[in-house]
Amino acid sequence: MWHSEFAYDPAADGMDQFGPIVGLSLTVSLSAALVAAVLGLGLAALLALTRFPGRRVLVVAVNALLGLPPVVVGLLLYLLLSHGGPLGGLGLLFTPGAMVAAQAILATPIVAALAHRVLEADWVEYGRALQASGASRWQALWPLLGMGRRALATAVLAGFGRTVSEVGAVLVVGGNIAGHTRTMTTAIALETSKGNLALALALGMVLIGISVAVSATVLVLGGQPERKRI
Amino acid sequence: MKHLVAALLLAAGLAAAPVAATSARAETIVLASTTSVDNSGLLKHILPVFTKATGIEVKVLAQGTGQALATAARGDADIVLVHDPEAEAKFIAAGHGILRREIAWNDFLIVGPKADPAHIAGGKDAVAALKAIYAAKAAFVSRGDASGTDALEKRLWKAAGLNPAGQDWYKDIGGGMGAALNAAAGMEAVTLTDRGTWISFRNKRDLVEQVSGDPKLINRYDVIQLDPVRHPNIKRAAAAKFAEWLVGKEGQAAIGAYRLDGETLFHPDAKP
Numbered sequence: 001m002w003h004s005e006f007a008y009d010p011a012a013d014g015m016d017q018f019g020p021i022v023g024l025s026l027t028v029s030l031s032a033a034l035v036a037a038v039l040g041l042g043l044a045a046l047l048a049l050t051r052f053p054g055r056r057v058l059v060v061a062v063n064a065l066l067g068l069p070p071v072v073v074g075l076l077l078y079l080l081l082s083h084g085g086p087l088g089g090l091g092l093l094f095t096p097g098a099m100v101a102a103q104a105i106l107a108t109p110i111v112a113a114l115a116h117r118v119l120e121a122d123w124v125e126y127g128r129a130l131q132a133s134g135a136s137r138w139q140a141l142w143p144l145l146g147m148g149r150r151a152l153a154t155a156v157l158a159g160f161g162r163t164v165s166e167v168g169a170v171l172v173v174g175g176n177i178a179g180h181t182r183t184m185t186t187a188i189a190l191e192t193s194k195g196n197l198a199l200a201l202a203l204g205m206v207l208i209g210i211s212v213a214v215s216a217t218v219l220v221l222g223g224q225p226e227r228k229r230i
Numbered sequence: 231m232k233h234l235v236a237a238l239l240l241a242a243g244l245a246a247a248p249v250a251a252t253s254a255r256a257e258t259i260v261l262a263s264t265t266s267v268d269n270s271g272l273l274k275h276i277l278p279v280f281t282k283a284t285g286i287e288v289k290v291l292a293q294g295t296g297q298a299l300a301t302a303a304r305g306d307a308d309i310v311l312v313h314d315p316e317a318e319a320k321f322i323a324a325g326h327g328i329l330r331r332e333i334a335w336n337d338f339l340i341v342g343p344k345a346d347p348a349h350i351a352g353g354k355d356a357v358a359a360l361k362a363i364y365a366a367k368a369a370f371v372s373r374g375d376a377s378g379t380d381a382l383e384k385r386l387w388k389a390a391g392l393n394p395a396g397q398d399w400y401k402d403i404g405g406g407m408g409a410a411l412n413a414a415a416g417m418e419a420v421t422l423t424d425r426g427t428w429i430s431f432r433n434k435r436d437l438v439e440q441v442s443g444d445p446k447l448i449n450r451y452d453v454i455q456l457d458p459v460r461h462p463n464i465k466r467a468a469a470a471k472f473a474e475w476l477v478g479k480e481g482q483a484a485i486g487a488y489r490l491d492g493e494t495l496f497h498p499d500a501k502p
Contacts, residue, residue, distance in 0.1 A: 195433030
């Protein structure tokens with residue numbers, strides 16, 4: 001038992017995969033967070049700055065989707081992307097692209113809901129002044145984004161926090177293929193199932209480190225008063 | 231904010247690069263396999279040999295036999311490598327597979343805690359061991375995931391004329407072989423495992439081999455090619471090349487050469 005833990009062959013135990021796994025995890029999750037940032041901020045601006053029928057329903061829907069169960073998102077996306085499914089022709093199943101899509105779906109409501117609160121408050125407070133100075137609704141968006149930049153960055157980071165630690169969806173649509181779609185979370189699940197607790201723990205430490213760093217950044221950004229300028 | 235945007239854009243660029251590189255590379259096939267051939271390290275050992283010989287890259291989806299066959303039936307894999315004769319026969323009867331060939335065998339064994347509450351250690355009769363476990367109400371971990379190992383376990387209980395489902399000592403964990411071994415190690419329970427996963431498993435704790443050598447515990451691994459009429463999307467030629475390689479001289483030699491802790495995990499036995 002002990003000797004097998006210490007007479008360690010890194011290749012046999014998968015330690016050689018450590019770097020690529022961390023790299024793929026970060027690229028997939030950062031890409032997903034970027035997609036979620038664009039979609040989420042756009043949706044938040046739409047909800048905060050405009051009035052249209054069904055807007056309130058959409059606000060409720062976005063907030064209700066904050067707790068989307070990842071494994072269900074994975075399953076639905078799997079059915080869509082499967083060869084038999086409506087989007088099967090894209091050939092995205094079991095690729096990093098499918099994983100980015102799954103994580104972006106999970107993170108977009110988070111970015112949208114958090115950013116909506118920020119933009120709406122600023123719009124209520126400064127919207128009239130901005131419009132009085134001759135700006136249209138959409139021209140007013142830029143100063144609003146600038147004013148709320150810290151809080152908005154926090155929203156995007158919260159989205160990233162969700163994507164990087166998620167396992168259920170990427171496992172289903174990615175397939176945990178070594179060297180192609182194996183992320184930190186799916187590798188931890190796999191290595192644990194192989195009884196290879198050393199590598200699972202090492203990856204776990206990296207993941208916890210990233211998660212703590214993201215949370216700390218969110219706290220620091222959120223804790224500082226916004227310098228509001230028009 | 232500017233820095234954040236720049237960082238995210240950079241990350242997106244980095245993300246796009248490997249994705250593009252992967253899709254531009256030579257031919258790849260998706261192999262839906264049972265977990266044991268992957269978790270035991272066999273595929274990691276033999277696939278580079280195949281890729282070197284043919285230039286074809288094999289992406290492995292390690293799933294239980296039931297899930298692997300379901301994935302292939304949906305057209306989401308190019309070829310399957312599994313170990314449940316009954317489920318395979320159904321898969322072929324349903325028109326999904328055309329050619330099934332045995333590539334290797336090893337055996338299943340019953341492992342349990344050293345304390346051996348059901349007094350089964352040293353036995354060679356799997357059915358008798360299950361009867362003893364049932365009588366002693368000894369903790370037993372079941373895969374419960376429709377894998378090949380799970381299917382065999384259910385057949386053995388049937389052969390014993392017993393139905394343990396619902397008993398509080400019978401833990402249906404709904405997980406892979408490794409998860410079942412972790413659970414058995416943690417709960418000091420008995421479980422049925424394939425030898426490949428068992429030898430390569432690194433968290434045995436108090437578990438030891440207790441019953442083996444029963445002809446009922448033979449474990450055969452089959453490669454099945456898919457019906458190109460039913461599944462026109464699959465990479466038929468490359469998948470056929472892989473199957474031929476597995477049953478051919480080179481593949482069989484690569485399988486036989488894989489040893490761990492001085493033991494052969496899979497005995498090649500393809501008929502030429």
